[in-house]
Amino acid sequence: MSLKRAAECIRRNNSFVITAHTSVEGDALGSELALYKLLKRLGKQAVIINEDALPAEYVFLPGVQKIKIFNNATKAIKFDCFALVDCSDLSRCGKVSGIDFRSKTVLNIDHHISNSRFGDVNWVDPLASSASEMVYRLFKEMRIPLDKDTAELLYVGILTDTGSFHYSNTTSNTHKVAAGLLKYGIDVAGIYREAYSNVPFSQMKRLGKALSGIRRDSSGKIAWLSLKNDFAGLKAKAFDLSEYLLSLMRSIKGIEVAVLFREGLPQKGKVRVNLRSQGLVDVNKVAACFFGGGHRTASGCTIAAKNKEAVSRVLSKIRERLR
Ligand SMILES: [Mn+2]
Numbered sequence: 001m002s003l004k005r006a007a008e009c010i011r012r013n014n015s016f017v018i019t020a021h022t023s024v025e026g027d028a029l030g031s032e033l034a035l036y037k038l039l040k041r042l043g044k045q046a047v048i049i050n051e052d053a054l055p056a057e058y059v060f061l062p063g064v065q066k067i068k069i070f071n072n073a074t075k076a077i078k079f080d081c082f083a084l085v086d087c088s089d090l091s092r093c094g095k096v097s098g099i100d101f102r103s104k105t106v107l108n109i110d111h112h113i114s115n116s117r118f119g120d121v122n123w124v125d126p127l128a129s130s131a132s133e134m135v136y137r138l139f140k141e142m143r144i145p146l147d148k149d150t151a152e153l154l155y156v157g158i159l160t161d162t163g164s165f166h167y168s169n170t171t172s173n174t175h176k177v178a179a180g181l182l183k184y185g186i187d188v189a190g191i192y193r194e195a196y197s198n199v200p201f202s203q204m205k206r207l208g209k210a211l212s213g214i215r216r217d218s219s220g221k222i223a224w225l226s227l228k229n230d231f232a233g234l235k236a237k238a239f240d241l242s243e244y245l246l247s248l249m250r251s252i253k254g255i256e257v258a259v260l261f262r263e264g265l266p267q268k269g270k271v272r273v274n275l276r277s278q279g280l281v282d283v284n285k286v287a288a289c290f291f292g293g294g295h296r297t298a299s300g301c302t303i304a305a306k307n308k309e310a311v312s313r314v315l316s317k318i319r320e321r322l323r
Pocket of ligand 1: 027028086111131161
């Protein structure tokens with residue numbers, strides 16, 4: 001139903017600003033760039049505006065040079081429809097939410113269960129693996145032919161949001177969509193290599209150091225890592241190690257929940273908390289205790305505290321759910 005309304009919203013409007021969440025990654029980029037292609041195919045005007053610069057590991061994506069970074073000039077862009085992909089809330093697009101969208105139509109295309117339905121048109125499907133899987137369905141619904149570049153964009157979004165098809169959000173439909181994308185002759189091995197086999201040597205050494213600081217609670221079910229802001233590499237633009245750390249922690253035998261605490265992120269006085277679960281514990285609910293959210297198996301929140309306090313507060317919420 002809401003897929004039809006999203007398609008109708010696209011047909012009805014003529015010029016679009018597209019954005020996704022801050023700390024852009026595969027799904028945010030894949031879905032916004034593919035949506036851009038869809039709009040262009042329909043002869044619409046479209047601009048992609050993000051808060052962040054493009055992370056180094058995604059420079060290979062087709063069309064990334066089209067992405068504009070939010071500034072005073074982008075503020076003045078005229079448009080009819082503000083389209084957000086992969087954003088659970090309007091605030092998730094960061095500074096881009098400062099664009100003047102009063103009297104414009106806000107289109108919300110997202111798969112986060114925590115989505116706040118902030119749009120005029122909300123197409124929210126928590127059963128979709130990724131926003132990219134949803135944009136694929138939009139192409140089909142609107143009968144717009146895909147091309148190889150678009151297939152690659154959507155594939156990268158699905159690949160990264162499903163942990164290469166192994167997270168529990170991977171469904172038979174996800175595989176059907178991936179199979180549909182492979183028909184366009186995309187280079188699966190090459191894409192994997194671009195997206196994953198590109199850790200700078202210096203960052204790999206840093207990863208080694210960080211791993212030695214992993215802690216595990218007495219139940220053996222929670223692993224966490226608490227990093228101070230002097231661990232500069234994690235927030236450096238060069239390469240974000242956080243996904244690697246989380247996936248390594250989650251792969252420890254017996255672990256149900258892995259948590260990464262980064263003091264000083266996004267700014268001094270705060271701690272950025274990222275959670276990953278095997279599925280037993282709903283970490284979306286844990287993050288919601290701290291005004292964050294995400295998915296059942298992957299979520300995040302920001303707590304105004306020192307690391308030590310954030311660790312004890314988050315772990316106690318997880319323990320409540322392990323009992
Ligand atoms: Mn996503």
